[in-house]
Amino acid sequence: MMRYETKPHPFVTYLESIREDRAALASLRRGLGQPPGTVPEMYRYVASRLPNYVYPGSWRESVYYLVASLYALHPESTDVGNLGAHFALTLDPKNPDYNVAVERRFSALLTAHPEDLPFYLRQAISFLKSNKSKEIAINWHQLMWDLLLWNDPEKAPKIQKRWAYQFWRKPFDNADAEVG
Helix, strand or coil: EEEECCCCHHHHHHHHHHHCCHHHHHHHCCCCCCCCCCHHHHHHHHHCCCCCCCCCHHHHHHHHHHHHHHHHHCCCEECCCCCHHHHHHHCCCCHHHHHHHHHHHHHHCCCCCCCHHHHHHHHHHHHHCCCCHHHCCCCCHHHHHHHHHCCCCCCCHHHHHHHHHHHHCCCCEEEEEHCC
């Protein structure tokens, strides 16, 4: 799996610091299924951490609230991969029907309009969390950076392509390498 040289995001670093605070995580989980930034219990943990350039009602503000609620749902963290790589870990070589369902779920997430993204991400993180046998952690730093750019028409396709590459790529095999 590809290791990203992702710069840690300060907000995710903060979330990681409160991982053991059950009350904080419960407050943040209340945001699940709600429009980002509309749950007062979250303000204490999110509003105080918003950079000055993040304005109320902006895409950036909604990403902070969204990531906070999703992190509280599944705080398992890694510094490797992106959501495409995480979904690829769920594939089962012995169960093609299951893989078709996973691919359908991932494709829906990959093509999600920014307005629909909270719904699809909640489903995706729940799915990854429920896969206990493989202990799939999330690269929350990478996800934060990716989501901050998801509504940018020039940058979002690059993010989607990186996710797709990580999901559909074949593992490297020395026999596939060109000799020359």
